[in-house]
Amino acid sequence: MSKSNIKYSSSKDFIDESRNELVLTEFEVLNAEATDFPGNHHGYDDTWSFEKFKKKLKIKIVRIDNMEMEFDLIGVDPAIPNAFRRILLSDIPTMAFDKVFMFNNTSIIQDEVLAHRLGLIPLKADPRMFEFRAADDDVGTKEDTLEFELKVKCTWNPERNLKEHINPEHMYRDFRVLTSNLKWIPMGNQNSSHTSESVGPVDDKILIAKMRPGHELDIKLHAVKGTGRDHAKFSPVATAFYRLLPQVKLLKEVEGEAAQRLQQCFSPGVIDLIESDHGKKVAKVNDARYDICSRNVFRHEDLKEDTVKLTRARDHFIFYIESTGALTPEVLFTEAAKILSQKCRLFLDELKSGL
C-alpha cells in the first residue's frame, strides 16, 4: 500500500493516524483523502451530529489589523473552509467602477485600457449600504450608484528652467494622475449618509496614468455593486487562503553536526538547538506552525530513516484573509458565513414549497 517505512503498533493506530494526520514522506503525501464517513471505519461513529460538531469546533484569532487577519479554524471538514474561501473570493459583493464615460482622453493610454485600470481601483464604500443595479440601467440611482469625476489637465510649469529639463517633477504640472484626483459627486441626498472620505479610493496614491503638457482627461465614472463571480475587480479580498497545521516529530535524539543540518532543513524557528549535559548541541522541535513543509530532511541519508516524522493536522486550518480595504477582514468572514447560511435557507424554502 504505502511506500513509507512508518511502523504502527496496532491497526487502530494506523486508522487513527489516517483519520487525523496527513503524512509527508519522501515521495508521497499519505492520507490526503477524507475517509471519515459512516461505514468506512469499523468502531468509529462518523454520522453527523451537531452536538459533536459544537464540541469539536474551535476558532482562535491569531492577529487582526485593518487589512489582514490570521486565525485557526479547528475541527471541521476541508469542504467547509473551502466553501468560505470560495465565497470570500467570488460571492461577497463590493463597489467598483463599472461604467466609464469618456468625454475627453488625449493621454497616450487608450480609452479601453484606462477604463479597465479605473475598474480595478479598490473603493472604501461599504457595499452593504447599496443595492445591485439593473443590467440595462445606464443612469443609476442614489441607492445603487456612486458617481465620480476625473478631470486632469497636464501643463508646463511656468517657472521651469531648462537646466532641470530631465526632471518631470520640475517641468510639468499635474503630469501624474492619481486616485486622489477622483472627485466624488453625491447623487441625490447621498451626502447625508456618506462622505467622500467613506466612499473614495482605498489609497490616495494609486497611479492611474502619466501625461505630458497638452494631455487631458475628462471622465465620469459610475461605481456599482457587483461580485467577484462577475469580475475579479469586485472581489473583496486580495487573497483568502488556508493551510493545514504542520507538525514535526523527532523520533530519536539528533546531536552535533547532524543536529545543525537538521535545523537547516526547516524554516527558521522550527528546530531549536539545546545544549545537552555532555556539552553537545541537541535538536529539539520548537514550533512547527510556520514551517513551509519543504521535506528537505529526506535529502540527507542519515536523517531520512526513523529520525523525523512530518505530518499535518487534518482538521486544523490556518486561515488567512487579506482584504482590499472596503470591509475589514473579520467582517468579510462573518459575511461569508452569512452567505453560506443564506444559500442553504434559499433551497430549504424551495423544498418546503415542494419540488
Add this chain to the structure above:
Amino acid sequence: MDNRRLSVAREDVQDDRMKTFIFKGEGHTLGNALRTIILKNSNVIFCGYTIPHPSENKLHLRIETKNIPAVDALREGLEQLQNLSDHILKTFEGAVNEYKQNQMEV
C-alpha cells in the same frame, strides 16, 4: 416557475430513494460542502456532485439512500449545513470579541 433554482432530473427508473437534484446558479462552493455533510448521514449509500459543463451554471447532486426518500436526505443536509455555518459565525464573532478585548487590555 422560472425563478425556481432547484429541480429534479428526469429519470427512467422512478425511485424516491435515488434522485439527482439540479441546482441552478450554484457550483463547487455549495456542492462540495453539501456532498460532504450528506455523506455523513448513515442512511445515505451514495452522494456525489458534478458540474456537467463549465459554461452552464448548474450543479448536479445525486443522492442514493437505503430507506428514506432522497429529498429528506437533501433537506437534512441543507439544515445541517445551515446550522453549521450559523454556529461557525457565532463562534467566530465570539472569538473576535475576545481577541479585541485582550488587545484593549494590552
